[in-house]
Amino acid sequence: MINQVQIHSNQQMALGDVMKLQSFVDDTFQHLIMDAITNERLYVGLTISEFTPTQIQIAAGRLWDGPTGKIYDLAEAQTVSVQTNLPVADERWLAVSVVGQQVDAAQTVVSILIDAENEDWESQTEYTEKHRQAAVHITAGIEAPDPQKPTVPTGYLLIGYVRLTTTGVAEIQMAENQILKSLWEVYQQVLGHQVMLDVIEPKISTLISDLAQLAKQIRGTAYQDMLMNLAQDVGHLKDLAELPDSYSLYGGDDYLDDSESDTGNAEYLARVDEGIRFAWAGQTEQQPALFNTYDASVTDFDGLILPAGQKVVRLNITDGYAGGLSISQYQQQTHTMKTGQRQKRRIRYGPTRKVCTNSNNWRNGKKSPVGSVFEANGATYVVKERWGEHSGHWWMRVQQIWVDTWTESYTYWETTNHVINGAQIAQTILNAQNGWLAAIDLYFTKTGEEGDVHIHWCETDLGKPDPERCVGKTSVAASALKLYPEPTHIEFTQPIFQEAGKRYAPLITTPGDHSVAVVSGTEYTNGTLFQSTDGDYHQGDFTKDLMMRLHFLQFDNPRTEVMLSSLSLSNGIADLDFLLEAVVPENTDLLFEYQKEGSGEWYPVVAETADQLLGLPAMVAMRAVFDGSQDMMPGLYLPGSRLQANRPRTDFKHISVNRVLGGASEDIDIVLQLENWDESKHTCVVKLLSGGSTYTHDSVTDTVIADAEIPTIKRVVNFLPMPGTGISEFQIQIEGTTTTALDIFHVAKGMYVAK
Numbered sequence: 001m002i003n004q005v006q007i008h009s010n011q012q013m014a015l016g017d018v019m020k021l022q023s024f025v026d027d028t029f030q031h032l033i034m035d036a037i038t039n040e041r042l043y044v045g046l047t048i049s050e051f052t053p054t055q056i057q058i059a060a061g062r063l064w065d066g067p068t069g070k071i072y073d074l075a076e077a078q079t080v081s082v083q084t085n086l087p088v089a090d091e092r093w094l095a096v097s098v099v100g101q102q103v104d105a106a107q108t109v110v111s112i113l114i115d116a117e118n119e120d121w122e123s124q125t126e127y128t129e130k131h132r133q134a135a136v137h138i139t140a141g142i143e144a145p146d147p148q149k150p151t152v153p154t155g156y157l158l159i160g161y162v163r164l165t166t167t168g169v170a171e172i173q174m175a176e177n178q179i180l181k182s183l184w185e186v187y188q189q190v191l192g193h194q195v196m197l198d199v200i201e202p203k204i205s206t207l208i209s210d211l212a213q214l215a216k217q218i219r220g221t222a223y224q225d226m227l228m229n230l231a232q233d234v235g236h237l238k239d240l241a242e243l244p245d246s247y248s249l250y251g252g253d254d255y256l257d258d259s260e261s262d263t264g265n266a267e268y269l270a271r272v273d274e275g276i277r278f279a280w281a282g283q284t285e286q287q288p289a290l291f292n293t294y295d296a297s298v299t300d301f302d303g304l305i306l307p308a309g310q311k312v313v314r315l316n317i318t319d320g321y322a323g324g325l326s327i328s329q330y331q332q333q334t335h336t337m338k339t340g341q342r343q344k345r346r347i348r349y350g351p352t353r354k355v356c357t358n359s360n361n362w363r364n365g366k367k368s369p370v371g372s373v374f375e376a377n378g379a380t381y382v383v384k385e386r387w388g389e390h391s392g393h394w395w396m397r398v399q400q401i402w403v404d405t406w407t408e409s410y411t412y413w414e415t416t417n418h419v420i421n422g423a424q425i426a427q428t429i430l431n432a433q434n435g436w437l438a439a440i441d442l443y444f445t446k447t448g449e450e451g452d453v454h455i456h457w458c459e460t461d462l463g464k465p466d467p468e469r470c471v472g473k474t475s476v477a478a479s480a481l482k483l484y485p486e487p488t489h490i491e492f493t494q495p496i497f498q499e500a501g502k503r504y505a506p507l508i509t510t511p512g513d514h515s516v517a518v519v520s521g522t523e524y525t526n527g528t529l530f531q532s533t534d535g536d537y538h539q540g541d542f543t544k545d546l547m548m549r550l551h552f553l554q555f556d557n558p559r560t561e562v563m564l565s566s567l568s569l570s571n572g573i574a575d576l577d578f579l580l581e582a583v584v585p586e587n588t589d590l591l592f593e594y595q596k597e598g599s600g601e602w603y604p605v606v607a608e609t610a611d612q613l614l615g616l617p618a619m620v621a622m623r624a625v626f627d628g629s630q631d632m633m634p635g636l637y638l639p640g641s642r643l644q645a646n647r648p649r650t651d652f653k654h655i656s657v658n659r660v661l662g663g664a665s666e667d668i669d670i671v672l673q674l675e676n677w678d679e680s681k682h683t684c685v686v687k688l689l690s691g692g693s694t695y696t697h698d699s700v701t702d703t704v705i706a707d708a709e710i711p712t713i714k715r716v717v718n719f720l721p722m723p724g725t726g727i728s729e730f731q732i733q734i735e736g737t738t739t740t741a742l743d744i745f746h747v748a749k750g751m752y753v754a755k
Contacts, residue, residue: 030069053168072100144501252751291563324445350575428527451512465505472496572616581640588628665754666726
């Protein structure tokens with residue numbers, strides 16, 4: 001011990017000396033723990049297990065509180081109920097932590113001397129022990145389809161997480177990095193490391209001489225072939241880094257877009273689509289439409305197609321009437337709300353859709369895959385070139401089908417402005433379940449003779465309504481407003497998809513002298529009633545919410561098939577390209593199927609079915625398949641979507657932009673990577689265009705890339721232009737042919753090296 005109490009013969013001990021007997025031992029243990037064992041909070045035992053579907057059990061164990069050097073004990077296993085934390089519809093994480101606390105224990109009757117002179121004693125009930133106990137604490141996270149793990153309070157030690165579903169405990173994750181290892185465990189690990197060191201130490205000690213010998217052997221062995229390959233690779237890397245070609249005598253193009261293609265050249269006849277590809281010989285594009293506008297299996301909400309169903313009240317805030325709130329009492333001003341677009345999805349499908357290995361280069365972040373994907377085919381969707389905000393883009397590339405999806409339900413790259421004059425209030429709401437909001441009931445305690453009521457349904461930012469991220473809107477005339485207790489039923493022109501776990505806010509704007517009913521309490525919305533002043537939002541009464549009812553769609557069937565207008569193309573269809581404006585929530589799907597004329601069989605637009613287009617059908621019937629549940633379905637917006645049928649040519653001619661070298665060269669290599677190559681069907685010829693002259697190759701060398709997923713060659717085409725003088729700038733012309741439009745190759749990469 002660091003300190004000791006000295007006791008002498010026949011000594012009368014004071015109370016403080018007796019207390020020091022244990023406090024000195026405790027101080028020594030605390031220093032031992034902090035100095036030699038750990039200065040962090042760690043635990044031993046305390047294993048979490050499922051006791052019943054709605055109960056967890058924490059095994060006996062100890063909390064080692066390194067910062068204080070104290071040990072807290074959980075002497076017996078403890079069972080904790082999680083029934084009250086079960087999610088309503090989705091999932092939730094619980095954080096299980098422990099904290100140390102000191103409690104009085106062992107309450108007994110003791111004799112206390114109250115009169116020393118007369119030796120009078122009195123019996124009293126006192127605590128005779130103090131225990132350091134580890135107390136279990138549960139922190140509940142927010143319910144969501146993809147829930148986040150909560151943070152434990154400051155000073156508490158996390159021992160594990162528990163994931164809950166609507167039926168109970170689904171998963172337990174222990175905080176393995178918080179477990180205190182015993183000295184024996186550490187000793188065993190050290191022994192294992194020592195064995196490894198004994199094996200590798202002799203090899204490491206000879207590395208210096210080995211490296212010196214290796215350097216001696218490779219000195220002066222930089223062969224021409226190696227330098228050529230290195231220059232080709234550097235040219236490709238330079239293209240990825242978007243460095244100007246004039247920086248050196250080599251460069252390249254990954255053909256992710258046509259920025260380095262001379263598309264204005266009258267002889268240009270190619271298509272850059274993740275590689276150089278054959279242009280379309282035939283192409284037709286149309287807006288999808290219902291084959292039968294009276295089809296009872298779906299409902300057309302001003303162009304938004306959803307499976308048939310009916311409205312049900314999902315949120316009812318009508319109890320606890322607390323009077324009216326005058327909207328006109330707040331400042332009249334000009335409000336600008338911005339409505340975004342539904343998510344975009346592009347599906348490209350056909351037997352000639354061969355994946356270009358260069359598609360992986362989208363991930364380098366130098367170019368925007370979103371703009372190249374969603375600006376295609378004359379679509380009006382324009383995406384700004386800001387790669388840092390493209391995190392919501394997901395793409396899939398497999399043979400015969402390419403899928404690109406903007407994963408957020410609503411996007412705000414392009415918005416529609418709505419400018420309204422009037423006073424404005426808002427009510428934030430925590431949405432607990434995915435669904436399509438179809439209508440809202442408001443209650444008015446006073447109505448003016450004029451002044452339409454405009455409702456914009458918006459997302460929130462830091463808990464406040466965000467008028468620049470509106471997902472839907474509607475309005476109602478002053479003459480249609482009804483007085484409380486009768487509700488004013490207001491339907492949205494198009495239902496609005498609501499994500500579980502997100503906050504939304506109806507913005508109510510009106511120039512009229514109207515008052516809305518409010519209710520006491522905020523437990524139903526888990527939100528706040530706001531008022532707008534000077535273009536910002538200021539919180540109103542924390543004790544009240546807007547009286548309202550929200551109507552969501554409930555669908556008749558979990559799967560709905562609906563016929564669309566047919567697609568046709570003279571001389572046959574080999575490729576389908578769908579650019580869709582749709583909302584496809586998690587656990588739902590929006591599929592497309594086609595039927596060849598006279599076949600009677602429907603083929604889904606998925607991988608491995610595109611061979612059905614090899615016969616080049618001139619017409620295909622189309623249908624959309626909505627797959628989900630009675631509570632949740634995907635939605636398709638017809639006016640914002642395009643369906644395209646294509647057939648490729650059997651030849652192409654691609655011309656690059658002008659390549660400027662750092663100096664003149666009379667020996668130039670053009671290196672191409674040709675994928676899905678079949679020598680018996682395909683040809684590819686390279687030429688150089690410079691100063692009005694056309695130069696043909698002097699030699700061609702092909703190398704098969706053995707480990708490629710599809711037949712691939714590397715073609716090196718050598719040119720010796722203007723011997724003795726050379727050229728300092730040129731364009732690369734690549735010409736390709738195929739014997740059949742149903743078996744085509746593409747140029748994945750192009751590089752040049754001037755020597």
